[in-house]
Every structure is written in C-alpha cells, then in structure tokens.
Amino acid sequence: MKKQITYLKLLGVMILAVLFLTGCGNGNANQSTTKTSTSTRVIDTSTGKVKIPTHPKRIVTNVYTGDVLSLGGHVVGATSIDFASPYITKSQKKSITNLGLTLKPEAVLKLKPDLVVTSNEADVKALKKIAPVVYIPYGTTGNIRQTATKFGQVLNRQKQAKSWITKFNRQSTDQAARLTKAGIKPSKTTVGIYDMQNGKLFVDGAKWGRGGQALVTGLGFKLPTSIQKIDQGAGFKQVSLESLKKYSADWLFFTNTTSGKSNNKQAIADLKSNPVWQSLPAVRAGHVVELPENKLYYFDPTAVYQQLKLVTDAMLKNESH
The missing domain is CATH 3.40.50.1980 (Nitrogenase molybdenum iron protein domain)
Structure with a gap:
C-alpha cells in the first residue's frame, strides 16, 4: 500500500513537472512571437x-x-x-x-x-x-543621396540606402564620362530647366523633378547664378518671355506640363517663334533638349538613377546632329 501511495505521489510530481515545463515552453514561444510581430x-x-x-x-x-x-x-x-x-x-x-x-x-x-x-x-x-x-x-528630403539616406532611416533599410548611393555614384561617373568624351564637360557647363504649364512658362531649380537632380546632383552640371537663386528659394518661378535672357544657360531642358494640351501647344508655338527665345545661345547652338514630361516629373531614387542615362543620351543625340 505504501508503495502504491509513493508511486502515485511520484507520478503526480512528474505530471506537474511536465505541465510546468510545457507551460514555460509555450510562454517563451508566445513571448517570442509577440516580440517579433509587434517590434517597434x-x-x-x-x-x-x-x-x-x-x-x-x-x-x-x-x-x-x-x-x-x-x-x-x-x-x-x-x-x-x-x-x-x-x-x-x-x-x-x-x-x-x-x-x-x-x-x-x-x-x-x-x-x-x-x-x-x-x-x-x-x-x-x-x-x-x-x-x-x-x-x-x-521638398525637405534634400538632394537625392540625402533622400535615399532619409528613407533608409525611416524604413530601417540603411544597408539598401548605402547600396543604392554606391550604384548611383557609379552610374553618375559613367554617364559624365560619356559626356566629357563628347566634349561636354558638366563641371564647366550650365543647364536651365524650363517648363510650360497651362500656357505659363516656369524656370525650375534642381530640387524638384524635371531632371534637375540627375543633371546637377548626379552629373555635376551647374546652374546659372540667376537660377541658383530660384533653387535656393521656392525652387521654381514663373517668368515672362521678355526675361528669358536673364535665365539663359549653355543647355536648356524643356518639358510640357499641362491639363489643357491645346492651350499649351499654342503657348509653346508662341515661345519657339519669339525672337527672344530664338536669340538664346543654347537655341542657336541646338542645345535644347525636350523630353516627355512624365519621364522627368518624378525624382525618387529609381527615377533619378534612370534619368542619368536618359538625359545623357538626349544631349549626345543633340550634339551629334
């Protein structure tokens, strides 16, 4: 009888021990799962x-x-x-x-x-x-390298941001070398960025889209002093045809952004036939690049990276004519 009671006591202790260990195991598993799913x-x-x-x-x-x-x-x-x-x-x-x-x-x-x-x-x-x-x-993320760094921090993807910057720097160097080989030296060449919106002409800095980040931050082109002031201010400015000479540059990049295509067509025709436009050195030299607005509108890392080759190809094409 004593043996039976002792056996039952021992069995009870073993069951409790198993339950305790199982509970601990489940508790750790739940804690681990919760920690993974709610990590902030x-x-x-x-x-x-x-x-x-x-x-x-x-x-x-x-x-x-x-x-x-x-x-x-x-x-x-x-x-x-x-x-x-x-x-x-x-x-x-x-x-x-x-x-x-x-x-x-x-x-x-x-x-x-x-x-x-x-x-x-x-x-x-x-x-x-x-x-x-x-x-x-x-407009508060800075230049494209700073933008990549910023989002790397927000998304906790710092390694991906650094990898992208390395890739961007390599592509910038490669495309700038193509331009230099063709006689276009970015560090000694100015660019102007112009945009026609609903019949109104704007001059843009390099902060926004329109290829500014690719041209200035990536390839190393310069902005004329007059456009630098715009870049350091609002980043864009509506200008008159009569004032275009003030915002002249060695190369002009022009896009057409509008919700009313017919109005812009006439405005663009008027611009190109205007004596002031025709007198600009870049226009006379054939250094005017027109690219689809949607290709230059965006300025996220992927867009700017692809725009490096896009604007380089366009400039070399113009230079070969």
Whole structure:
C-alpha cells in the first residue's frame, strides 16, 4: 500500500513537472512571437516622435511611393500620381492599390497597412488611428543621396540606402564620362530647366523633378547664378518671355506640363517663334533638349538613377546632329 501511495505521489510530481515545463515552453514561444510581430521603434518626424514597426510590411504612400520602392519597401497602396510613374514596374503595380488623388481613410483601412508615409500633413490626423503616419513635408528630403539616406532611416533599410548611393555614384561617373568624351564637360557647363504649364512658362531649380537632380546632383552640371537663386528659394518661378535672357544657360531642358494640351501647344508655338527665345545661345547652338514630361516629373531614387542615362543620351543625340 505504501508503495502504491509513493508511486502515485511520484507520478503526480512528474505530471506537474511536465505541465510546468510545457507551460514555460509555450510562454517563451508566445513571448517570442509577440516580440517579433509587434517590434517597434521610435523615430523623429515633422509632427513629433512616432512609434513605427521595426520592419514595416504593408506601407501606404502619398508622393513617396517611388522612394519606398527604391529601397525595397513593400507598398500596398499609393495615390494615383505616384501610381502613374513610368519608373514603377508592372510587377510592382500588381501588388499596389491605386487609391486615387488622396488617401481616403476608408480605402486605406481596407488595406490594413502597418505604416503610412505622406507629404500631406492632414493625413496624420485622418489616418493615425489606422496605422502610424510618418509625415515628410514636400521638398525637405534634400538632394537625392540625402533622400535615399532619409528613407533608409525611416524604413530601417540603411544597408539598401548605402547600396543604392554606391550604384548611383557609379552610374553618375559613367554617364559624365560619356559626356566629357563628347566634349561636354558638366563641371564647366550650365543647364536651365524650363517648363510650360497651362500656357505659363516656369524656370525650375534642381530640387524638384524635371531632371534637375540627375543633371546637377548626379552629373555635376551647374546652374546659372540667376537660377541658383530660384533653387535656393521656392525652387521654381514663373517668368515672362521678355526675361528669358536673364535665365539663359549653355543647355536648356524643356518639358510640357499641362491639363489643357491645346492651350499649351499654342503657348509653346508662341515661345519657339519669339525672337527672344530664338536669340538664346543654347537655341542657336541646338542645345535644347525636350523630353516627355512624365519621364522627368518624378525624382525618387529609381527615377533619378534612370534619368542619368536618359538625359545623357538626349544631349549626345543633340550634339551629334
């Protein structure tokens, strides 16, 4: 009888031990899973400190789609202007929902994002209950190398950012060498960037799109003093035909941006027939490059990288004529 009682006590102790060990094992597994799935970090943004996923998996973007994709971030929803970029591949677009002109809360909610990156401050209040929102004011990321570094920090993809910068520097050197071989020395050559929008002529700096980052930051071309002032200010300026000589450069890059094509066609025809335009040294030398607006509009890392060869090819083509 004593043996039986002793046996039962021993069996009970063994069962309790097994249950205890099993419980500990499950507790550690659950703790590990929770830690992995909810791992976060805090970053500084224009609206203060924001807690975001350590490795965001489902990102919704407004303006910065190309920047996120350039570093391998997974975008699940984007605004229509971003979605229209020719630098986003068909395979990338298959996994991205076109959200239209703005980030509507109900549409964003359906995508179950774990991070929103936007240039619109109003999105912070509207979407912060859905997912953490990183607000980056338009035009505040710096030149393209600084932009890549910035998004590397936001996405926790610093290695990818450094790798992209190395690739960009190599491509910049290669394309600049092609130009130099053809007698175009970027460091001693000025460029002007002009854009016709709804019948109005603008001069752009190198901060925005229109190829400015590729031309100046990448290839090393210079801006004339008059355009440098625009670049250091608002970044663009509407100008009159009569004042064009003030913004003249060795090479002119011209794009057509408008919502009313017929109006712009006439405005462009008027521009090209104007004696002031025809008197510009770059026009007389045939150093005017016209490229599709959508190819130069975007200025995320992938776009700028591809624009290096695009603008180089265009300049060499003009020079050979």
